[in-house]
Amino acid sequence: MVLWRVAIVFVIHWSFPLNNLALSFRDRFNQRGVLSDLDEAIDLHQATLALCPPGHPRRSNSLNNLALSLRDRFDQRGVLSDLDEAIGLHRATLALCPPGHSDQSSSLNNLAISLRHRFNQKGVLSDLNEAIDLHQAALALRPLGHSDRSQSLNNLANSLRDRFEQRGVLSDLNEAIDLHRAALALRPPGHSYRFESLNNLANGLRDKFDQGGVLSDLDEAIDLQQAALALCPPGHSY
Structure with a gap:
């Protein structure tokens, strides 16, 4: 024994x-x-x-x-x-x-990311739909003040934009833009991921301009891209 x-x-x-x-x-x-x-x-x-x-x-x-x-x-x-x-x-x-488990939100998020990777590889929409459901569940566990909330907002937005590109349902794009705005608000000047949020929101607005032809969407996208570019000095990886 x-x-x-x-x-x-x-x-x-x-x-x-x-x-x-x-x-x-x-x-x-x-x-x-x-x-x-x-x-x-x-x-x-x-x-x-x-x-x-x-x-x-x-x-x-x-x-x-x-x-x-x-x-x-x-x-x-x-x-x-x-x-x-x-x-x-x-x-x-x-x-x-x-x-109630302390790691549930990160587990939801990790599975969602991997499913989105597989969707991008194979194009099976059920993978993307499941990823969106999981990202929504993770976001619900990351309220205002949570250190990973901006990440969850960004991940869900990117997945919704992927689905918009597949199905063309404008509500997915509009929701993605709202989520990117919320993520950007949580990434003020000096935040290490501010460039990402500026760029993602700009891309969403440009997609919206392509759909609706509203010039203000394109103007805002250009302003955001200029702000993102200002965060990328010569030699920056982006």
Whole structure:
């Protein structure tokens, strides 16, 4: 009995250094872009997950970390099986984060993002519709004052704009524009994502001009694009 207890303690604690090493490899990949670092992170996350069976308190965290790394690799290589596996892992994570769980909003958001990625790859509208539902649920869990509210507003807006481009339903575009305005209001001058919100709102207004021909929409889009450009000095990645 004592040996079993020692073994259990060893397994529980061994998952921590494996997970931390995996996160460090993924961080280095994000800095340097060397794909072997990401492959190593995935191997380590898989090993960590194997040490976190159903019922383990860190299982949802391990599922999520592996899913995020697989999605990163899909973004690099475009191998759809990585994205499909990530989606399955995100679903498993969400199942472990019921209403009231502190990680539910992030789990909803992560699954939604991966489904939108798959929609962009395969064009299956049900993936996008589910992503929108999930983003709406995540936003409902991120009220005014929540640190991730602007991210949720932006993500939902982008998904609605994608659906507008597929179906041409103007209400999707109008809602996306309203959400982009709300996101921009939460990203004042100096905010690291202000450029993104300026650009996204401008793109939405330009789409609206293309539909309705209202010049004020285009004028506002130009003003926003000029403001975004001012945040991109020579040498900026955008």
